[in-house]
Amino acid sequence: MKLSLLSELNAARAARKAATVATNLPGGEQRLILNPAGDPLEEPVRAALRAGKSRTIATAAGDEVFLAVHMPAPRLVIVGAVHVSQALAPMAEALGHRVAIVDPRTAFATPDRFPEIDLRAEWPEVALPDLVLDPFTAFAALTHDPKIDDPGLIEALRAGCYYVGALGSRKTHAARRERLLAAGVPPAEIDRIRAPIGLPIGAASPGEIALSILAEITAALRLPGPA
Template identity: 70%
Template sequence: MRLDLLSALNAARAARRPAVVATALDTDEQRLVLDPAGDPLEEAITRALTSARSGVVEDAAGRAVFLNVHVPPPRLVLTGAVHIAQTLAPLAASLGYEVAIVDPRTAFATPERFPAVELRAEWPETALPDLGLDAFTAFAALSHDPKIDDPGLAEALGRGCFYVGALGSRRTHAARLERLKAQGVTPAALERIRAPIGLAIGASSPAEIAVSIMAEITAVLRRAELGR
């Protein structure tokens, strides 16, 4: 790999930007693709980025091109160190997510309840800017406390998180939308909140709800059709 290409790739990875190195197998010619729009292999590169899988494709001339995919590890940030989070956090970690939990209530956000998880016993306004939410971050509001969840939702929407979900009934969510709207969150952004959170699998226990949330996050990340 050329030094300039390697330097650009490392810069993209440091900035948590997705990138693909396309190598023509017959000539070893390489190029770095940071934005597939307009690229001759736009569709193939988009599919590769969505699946996060490298592989060989053919260009318009029938030549074999190897797409080496580099995507940042996904993150899951939760507000609310609650029972659902006790299952959701290790489940997400087992799927390769970097997990962080934000909850100022120190009685809940303890290492004993959440081993091997980044805990921020702070208010979201303090903790979330340091966590660097981005387009590869999933965010779930679980605390049931507007003082904790609302600032987190506003931050996640403003940062373009690929998934934003919130626990609560439809009535609870309607009141939440009014509060966020009063804070200046746009209607288009509010429509991105998935609530009630999780896929409709009939979940009842905290552990089952955690499974439904992780399933929905996975579907959104991989751009599956959810029928919602």
């Protein structure tokens, strides 16, 4: 790999941007694809990025190209150190997500309840800028408290998180929508919020709710278009 291409790749990785190195086989010519839009290999590159796996493809001209995928590690930021979070955090980490939990309520946000988790006993307005949300971050608001959930949701939408979900009934979300509209959030952005959060699997216990949330997050990460 040429030094100039390696430098570009390292810069993309440092900035948590997806990158694909396309290598023509057997010649070995390489190029870096940061934005596949309009690229001759757009469709296979997007498919490889969704799967998060490198692969060899055949072009329309009959050439073979190896697509080396470099993806930022997925992250999950949870607002709310609640029972669902206690189940969701270790499940998400087992699937390779880096997890952080934010909750200013120090009675809930304790290390004994969330061992070995990046725990921020702070208000979202304080904690989230330091966490630097991005398009490879999933965000779940689970407190049921608008003073805590709403600022986090606003920041997650602004940052373009690939998944934004919020706990609560449809009635709860209708009231949330009115608050976010009053705060200046565009309707199309509010429509991105998955609420009620999680896939509709009839979940009842905290563990089952966590499972439904993680399944919905996985679908948003891996499937093309809306999950």
